[in-house]
Amino acid sequence: MYLPRFAFEKPTSLKEASSLLAEKAVKSALLAGGTDLLPRMKYGVADPERLISLKGLGASAPKVLPEGDLILDGASTLSSLASSPEVAEKAPLLAAAAGRVATREIRNIATLAGNLCQDTRCLYFNQRHTFQFMEPCFKRGGDFCYFIPKGKKCWAVYMSDTAPALVCLGAKIQVEGGGAGALLDLEALYSGDPLHPLTIGSDTIISGIRVPPAGGIRGWAFSKLTSREGMEFGALNIAVLLETGKDPGTCTRARIAVGAVSPAPARALKSEGSLVGEPFAPELLAEAARQVAEEVTVTPHHGYSKWYLTRALEVEALNALTRAVNQLTGGR
Numbered sequence: 001m002y003l004p005r006f007a008f009e010k011p012t013s014l015k016e017a018s019s020l021l022a023e024k025a026v027k028s029a030l031l032a033g034g035t036d037l038l039p040r041m042k043y044g045v046a047d048p049e050r051l052i053s054l055k056g057l058g059a060s061a062p063k064v065l066p067e068g069d070l071i072l073d074g075a076s077t078l079s080s081l082a083s084s085p086e087v088a089e090k091a092p093l094l095a096a097a098a099g100r101v102a103t104r105e106i107r108n109i110a111t112l113a114g115n116l117c118q119d120t121r122c123l124y125f126n127q128r129h130t131f132q133f134m135e136p137c138f139k140r141g142g143d144f145c146y147f148i149p150k151g152k153k154c155w156a157v158y159m160s161d162t163a164p165a166l167v168c169l170g171a172k173i174q175v176e177g178g179g180a181g182a183l184l185d186l187e188a189l190y191s192g193d194p195l196h197p198l199t200i201g202s203d204t205i206i207s208g209i210r211v212p213p214a215g216g217i218r219g220w221a222f223s224k225l226t227s228r229e230g231m232e233f234g235a236l237n238i239a240v241l242l243e244t245g246k247d248p249g250t251c252t253r254a255r256i257a258v259g260a261v262s263p264a265p266a267r268a269l270k271s272e273g274s275l276v277g278e279p280f281a282p283e284l285l286a287e288a289a290r291q292v293a294e295e296v297t298v299t300p301h302h303g304y305s306k307w308y309l310t311r312a313l314e315v316e317a318l319n320a321l322t323r324a325v326n327q328l329t330g331g332r
């Protein structure tokens with residue numbers, strides 16, 4: 001598979017990158033690590049005329065502000081975040097999720113902002129459509145779905161591993177360009193529409209990610225279910241973040257976010273609510289895990305059925321909740 005022809009720019013400042021992106025005469029796309037965008041260009045599902053590389057801007061190392069916020073550069077590679085002492089101390093949940101993306105080779109060039117802005121995926125969409133699939137599907141601008149041929153909508157799913165972790169951490173993103181220097185809740189980045197999964201325009205750059213400090217003592221877990229534990233996107237992933245006050249046995253705040261089973265990371269709000277104010281007990285965790293599987297509507301994808309994913313979600317939720325609680329209580 002060959003890349004189509006494209007023009008290339010490598011600005012050296014955010015301002016220069018923003019003004020290049022704002023030029024409407026040529027269809028441009030940001031290029032970070034390229035591990036999501038370049039394969040899409042090869043499959044013929046992304047067709048920018050010009051790539052604007054962010055490599056000339058460099059990436060600042062993670063830093064912790066005096067008030068405790070963790071500041072991350074959107075251009076940081078996933079491997080640098082997985083091994084950063086600042087991330088390990090302030091957001092180990094993110095370090096764990098970043099370390100589970102793809103393979104070491106990919107993590108060495110793939111960036112955090114690129115991971116958050118990756119497109120939704122489908123077994124039939126992420127292919128060259130030269131001879132097997134002639135009709136354009138919904139996501140290619142047609143009105144057909146190869147996955148559910150009688151379906152009336154697109155079933156592509158959003159598969160970032162870092163997004164559920166950052167959603168649990170209450171992260172905000174710094175956007176430049178279209179949104180002119182605004183700080184947005186990460187959850188607001190996602191539209192829930194598989195055709196256009198992001199709410200920001202293609203003229204917008206995510207320059208940084210801000211993770212607020214912990215409100216209490218934390219227990220966390222990240223689980224990613226794959227069939228081979230290899231270079232794979234998840235069948236599903238789940239991030240859990242629990243906080244307690246002085247009593248390590250009672251939850252004061254809970255965040256649960258599920259990825260890879262819908263067009264956006266999905267919060268399990270009812271399950272989160274069921275944990276708050278309650279002492280951790282095996283029955284409470286089992287009921288919270290059951291609730292996660294009930295409230296998160298799972299999209300079947302990549303050969304995994306809805307039945308399988310729903311049951312696997314309950315198992316992974318219980319596993320993640322138990323690990324998070326064990327961190328808080330020392331397994332007592």
Ligand SMILES: Cc1cc2nc3c(=O)[nH]c(=O)nc-3n(C[C@H](O)[C@H](O)[C@H](O)COP(=O)(O)OP(=O)(O)OC[C@H]3O[C@@H](n4cnc5c(N)ncnc54)[C@H](O)[C@@H]3O)c2cc1C
Nearest residue numbers: 032033034035036037102110111113114115117160161206
């Ligand atoms: C074999 C393989 C396995 C993979 N496995 C996984 C996996 O397990 N989990 C997972 O989450 N992902 C996986 N991926 C997808 C991809 O590698 C990651 O999502 C990666 O983090 C994308 O980052 P990137 O820097 O390469 O993004 P790019 O490909 O450079 O960009 C991705 C998108 O984000 C936009 N973008 C990039 N930077 C910015 C910015 N600063 N502001 C605004 N928009 C921006 C680009 O324009 C593009 O649309 C896999 C990819 C491959 C090829």
